[in-house]
Amino acid sequence: MEAGDIQGEMLNKTLVVSAPGKVILHGEHAVVHGKAALAVALNLRTFLRMSPRDDGKIFLQLPNIGVKLWWDLVQLQPLLDAFPDRTELKPPTPEQLARLKEFAGTADGPGEIHDVATVAFLYLYLSIAAKSGVLPSVELLVWSELPTGAGLGSSAAYSVCLAAALLSECSVVGYPLGEGQSLARWTEEELDVINKWAFQGEQVIHGNPSGVDNAVGTWGGALRYQSGKITPLKRVPTLRILLTNTKVPRSTKALVAGVREKLLKFPAIMEPVLISIDAISRECEGVLEAMADDSSQGHYSVLEELVDINQHHLDVIGVGHPALDRVCQATAALGLHSKLTGAGGGGCAITLLRPDTPPSVVETAVRDLSRCGFACWETDIGGPGVCAHALPSLKADVVKVLNGI
């Protein structure tokens, strides 16, 4: 395909999309090895604004990580050789990734975080261009309320936003926002397409993702995920969750690779731990369902025990961290129960609160955890998946960032 040789149809208007982060209640890491995970959408989102240009250039701005790049379409066009239009989506090959990394020229740049985000963008842009026959000249700005690299699925929210916007721009899916609407969602079939492409972005960022994070980013709400099968949890009670970001940096890709190594080294020891984590997810799902009809306090004791057991398991598979231990200890001193969430090794922990946990206990927990240098807040869960927005309908601070102010 030549840069000027447009075969497909372009949408050619400004798109604004958002996707939520997530909290994994149970099943992180085990889900990479075919076990079940329970995950819920967070009320913190990633936003993307994409506008057409008429100068044959592509601009990419990622203010969370200080990336500001641009390319000419004629520079990108030769890279399409590495992206044959396949009907079936295949994982990125090491050759494709090496070529994109070399092209992005980030080898002597500010490091892994920037490389990965840029290469994930280029990978999705070029694969969708190869599929649709459209190589659009656009400027993109992606900004997130989520901390990046902290276990709350920022990589998946980033991939979901890119997939939704690029697929819409190249008319692989429709753009659902009509005239006068402030918010709209794609059809179930289109969401399925967006989710599959977002998984490709996660493969670039994580190496070997399970797909749970992009599923929550796409569908929102609460779901059970196992080996690609997404089951919405319809009867989840309103859970109160305290989130703590230890601010210890870590990479999901490295942690997932570490667990795989341990599993290969000690299969007879590690596989039973993963089986037990799977059983915890199933037990938790049963309890959550029972709570929809009966809100007795006994259910909370079981949920708390499951949190404690799983935290120990996650330590055993090597994804704990002293900072996460401090969260568990500080909250245990107040009778609360915590576990890491996401890839661990630092990043975030969740603390389960009961409906009647007194405000004074929550305030003390927040104070104690803040004194450790952690960020800590009570959060809402179960928000919507990927959405298209009219820019003026978003919160003023988000509009400001998306306008590049």
Ligand SMILES: Nc1ncnc2c1ncn2[C@@H]1O[C@H](COP(=O)(O)OP(=O)(O)O)[C@@H](O)[C@H]1O
């Ligand atoms: N808003 C964003 N802007 C740019 N890159 C992002 C953004 N959110 C996530 N990323 C990419 O995802 C990576 C973090 O992914 P990961 O290690 O899986 O952590 P998590 O998904 O838990 O936040 C970042 O290093 C960056 O490359």
Ligand SMILES: C[C@@](O)(CCOP(=O)(O)O)CC(=O)O
């Ligand atoms: C560890 C894992 O289960 C979740 C990773 O989540 P996060 O990138 O830390 O937000 C990996 C995966 O499911 O792909």
Ligand SMILES: [Mg+2]
């Ligand atoms: Mg991630």
